[in-house]
Amino acid sequence: MAQYSRISGSVGLITLSNPPVNALSAAVRQGIVDTVEKALGDPQVKSVVICGQDGIFCGGADIKEFGKNMSGPPLIPMIHTIECATKPMVAAIEGSALGGGLELALGCHYRIAHSKARLGLPEVTLGLLPAAGGSQRLPRLIGVPAALDLITTGRHVTAAEALQLGIVDQVTDHATVDAAVKFALSVAGKPLDTRRISTYPCPHVSDVDALCENVMQKVRKSAHGAIAPIACVQAVRAAATLPYTQGMEREKELMATLYTSGQARALQYSFFAQRAVSKWRIPSGARWDTSTPRPLHKVAVIGLGTMGRGITVALAQAGLPVITVETHEKQLMEAKRAVSDMLNRGAKRRGVAPPLDKISYSCNLQDLADVDLVIEAVFEDMTLKKKVFRQLSAVCKPGTLLCTNTSGLDVDQLASQSRNPELVVGMHFFAPAHVMKLLEVVYGPQSSPQAVATAMQLGKKMGKVSVAVGNCRGFVGNRMLKLYTEQASFLLEEGATPDLVDQAIEEFGFPMGVFKVSDLSGLDVGWRIRKEEKLAGLSVASGQSTRIREGRRYSPLADLLCEQGRFGQKTGRGWYQYDKPGGRVARSDPWLHHFLEEYRAQHGLVARHIDHQEVLERCLYAMINEGFRILEDGIAAGPEDIDVIYVFGYGWPRHRGGPMFYSGMVGLEKVLERLEHYYQAHPDVPHLQPCRLLRRLVARGSPPVHKWREVIKNLHSQL
Ligand SMILES: CCCCCCCCCCCCC[C@H](O)CC(=O)SCCNC(=O)CCNC(=O)[C@H](O)C(C)(C)COP(=O)(O)OP(=O)(O)OC[C@H]1O[C@@H](n2cnc3c(N)ncnc32)[C@H](O)[C@@H]1OP(=O)(O)O
Numbered sequence: 001m002a003q004y005s006r007i008s009g010s011v012g013l014i015t016l017s018n019p020p021v022n023a024l025s026a027a028v029r030q031g032i033v034d035t036v037e038k039a040l041g042d043p044q045v046k047s048v049v050i051c052g053q054d055g056i057f058c059g060g061a062d063i064k065e066f067g068k069n070m071s072g073p074p075l076i077p078m079i080h081t082i083e084c085a086t087k088p089m090v091a092a093i094e095g096s097a098l099g100g101g102l103e104l105a106l107g108c109h110y111r112i113a114h115s116k117a118r119l120g121l122p123e124v125t126l127g128l129l130p131a132a133g134g135s136q137r138l139p140r141l142i143g144v145p146a147a148l149d150l151i152t153t154g155r156h157v158t159a160a161e162a163l164q165l166g167i168v169d170q171v172t173d174h175a176t177v178d179a180a181v182k183f184a185l186s187v188a189g190k191p192l193d194t195r196r197i198s199t200y201p202c203p204h205v206s207d208v209d210a211l212c213e214n215v216m217q218k219v220r221k222s223a224h225g226a227i228a229p230i231a232c233v234q235a236v237r238a239a240a241t242l243p244y245t246q247g248m249e250r251e252k253e254l255m256a257t258l259y260t261s262g263q264a265r266a267l268q269y270s271f272f273a274q275r276a277v278s279k280w281r282i283p284s285g286a287r288w289d290t291s292t293p294r295p296l297h298k299v300a301v302i303g304l305g306t307m308g309r310g311i312t313v314a315l316a317q318a319g320l321p322v323i324t325v326e327t328h329e330k331q332l333m334e335a336k337r338a339v340s341d342m343l344n345r346g347a348k349r350r351g352v353a354p355p356l357d358k359i360s361y362s363c364n365l366q367d368l369a370d371v372d373l374v375i376e377a378v379f380e381d382m383t384l385k386k387k388v389f390r391q392l393s394a395v396c397k398p399g400t401l402l403c404t405n406t407s408g409l410d411v412d413q414l415a416s417q418s419r420n421p422e423l424v425v426g427m428h429f430f431a432p433a434h435v436m437k438l439l440e441v442v443y444g445p446q447s448s449p450q451a452v453a454t455a456m457q458l459g460k461k462m463g464k465v466s467v468a469v470g471n472c473r474g475f476v477g478n479r480m481l482k483l484y485t486e487q488a489s490f491l492l493e494e495g496a497t498p499d500l501v502d503q504a505i506e507e508f509g510f511p512m513g514v515f516k517v518s519d520l521s522g523l524d525v526g527w528r529i530r531k532e533e534k535l536a537g538l539s540v541a542s543g544q545s546t547r548i549r550e551g552r553r554y555s556p557l558a559d560l561l562c563e564q565g566r567f568g569q570k571t572g573r574g575w576y577q578y579d580k581p582g583g584r585v586a587r588s589d590p591w592l593h594h595f596l597e598e599y600r601a602q603h604g605l606v607a608r609h610i611d612h613q614e615v616l617e618r619c620l621y622a623m624i625n626e627g628f629r630i631l632e633d634g635i636a637a638g639p640e641d642i643d644v645i646y647v648f649g650y651g652w653p654r655h656r657g658g659p660m661f662y663s664g665m666v667g668l669e670k671v672l673e674r675l676e677h678y679y680q681a682h683p684d685v686p687h688l689q690p691c692r693l694l695r696r697l698v699a700r701g702s703p704p705v706h707k708w709r710e711v712i713k714n715l716h717s718q719l
């Protein structure tokens, strides 16, 4: 759908109309073709303006159409007709002009943008490239280096930057369509030969091969196996080296490869999954569209360690007044300095003033009497947290929401310490909290719809991707992670090295292998928890075998390293060695290899050859199996929730969709068969036993991931 009218006597106005983002669906494309024909055929019309309804120009091709049989007029000839028109065509850009939307605008002879508009070619983030001429027109318009930057990253630019780059001709603070109509009147009848971008030569670059090779190397490094960024470089290179028509052929060829790839499917799934999780619903029946969040005027953070500092920064950057509480003046002042530094650095990067005045600092919990919401981030110690919750319950005004940033302690137990357990939820941030996008919002059986809605909305305000999850040990992310790291340790016992395991994981697409991450976060963190759980340290029951806990296989390797003071990067030694404490570059450590050999000898273990395939199957399938259990238990509402958590919180390569999507790509039968194989080989590892939901899905013919919810619902109704 596109509406047509004639205004100011001689301007044909075409309005794209497909809420919410005026995506270029088959109907919209047909509407554009019809209205352009009408405008060009109307002798009264001297120039044409194309705009979008409801303050947004166009969000690009309709992603929901991808993978289906395409109907309706194709984009490329449609844009070509617009460019060839003999009447000036002006794009009036408000809101967003993205992907196919910007390509449509590039087909126009002029572009007028509102100052708040955003423009970009984000196809790469969907596993594609701008294949409606964008990869060929943009470099001709703004030059190869700038086009490479925009197309390989998919970043959106502001109207001001678009003007500077030469993407738009004018920026206005006023009504965009009015400005565009005025402009269209002023250019009516003027020659258009110099306005057709496809006819431009690509601006000269001294050594285009060297430039593209350089960008290609950078892109390969950051892509972690994603193919779209590489195809984007190849397409822009074609623009720089070939005539337009041949460049278009190359664009089409590259797009055909990407379009049918599993990576594009994964990335498009991820796009919709990210949006689906914001439409939360929980077992109590509460849901996103019927629950009203509480307005927040002032919030508090308790405990200004690693997490509290990051959370405070994120809250202040979101514009919220925050009061922070520490135990002693010394800690408070130290934290104040660190928080101020973080805010100053962030503000410098973004070219804004640091919101230092949003934060106040205190050592007295009594100062929290008037806050609307508290985020507790004290040590991971249940006794301490319970005490803090009792104190907060006594101090805070009625209705204050109490949230905990615990990584995995029982949120219901904390709720039971409060006079109003319905106002308690977990807000599990990830380190560094002002950077990481993920937030798990943990609800309990008593959490009120308003408490969940408020935490979800606060997460959104802080720029997080928030996922509502049920309460269990480790919630979703850490519960699955435990199985992944456990398998990695078992593999070391069986003959692998940290280098081999990490290489397999990094080749899969994770930015860092499991042992490098462990060195970065500090081995002591997990050690402390395991000691509290009586799995490690002096409290391990006497007579217990070193490699068995609670009747299951246990690997004490990490505990043994901690006993040697090898805590990872912070001590300069861990699973790897570093040039100094705090060093960042992991190097293989002969000591560690010798230590592993001795350990195996001591426990009668014979090292065997382990290949990358086994590393991936053992580590990833164990984690995926736990994901199915989480779905079975109703802790996550659907596979999308788990996948979003893994992509945004744990470095799962986005072009592989997330663990649950990936299992579908591998084939559920295969995952089941491999788990059965490994469980048979390791019967002392119960988590390798394939869970019921996985078996049920395979028995149902392995439906695609978007159909799993039905099977889960049936499973739940039978319980
Ligand atoms: C052998 C075979 C050969 C095959 C060759 C095939 C050739 C096919 C020809 C293709 C030609 C290529 C054309 C072009 O180059 C490709 C593209 O344009 S891809 C799309 C690029 N656009 C984007 O990536 C933009 C995506 N959207 C956004 O970034 C944001 O939505 C927004 C526009 C900035 C708005 O943000 P918000 O206001 O925050 O709103 P939401 O994000 O919550 O979105 C609201 C709602 O809209 C849905 N939606 C958004 N964009 C699209 C879209 N492009 N298509 C469909 N739906 C879209 C979004 O999902 C939300 O809905 P909900 O999921 O909540 O129901």
Ligand SMILES: NC(=O)c1ccc[n+]([C@@H]2O[C@H](COP(=O)([O-])OP(=O)(O)OC[C@H]3O[C@@H](n4cnc5c(N)ncnc54)[C@H](O)[C@@H]3O)[C@@H](O)[C@H]2O)c1
Pocket: 302, 303, 304, 305, 306, 307, 308, 325, 326, 327, 331, 377, 378, 379, 380, 381, 384, 388, 405, 406, 407, 408, 428, 429, 430, 431
């Ligand atoms: N570090 C991580 O990667 C991470 C990630 C997610 C969640 N978490 C969770 O966040 C919480 C905090 O972790 P952290 O790493 O920031 O710990 P941390 O040790 O760095 O900081 C804890 C801070 O709490 C302060 N504190 C202790 N008791 C207090 C009290 N009664 N009143 C006020 N302040 C008090 C301490 O002085 C300290 O500064 C824990 O529950 C942890 O499990 C940590």
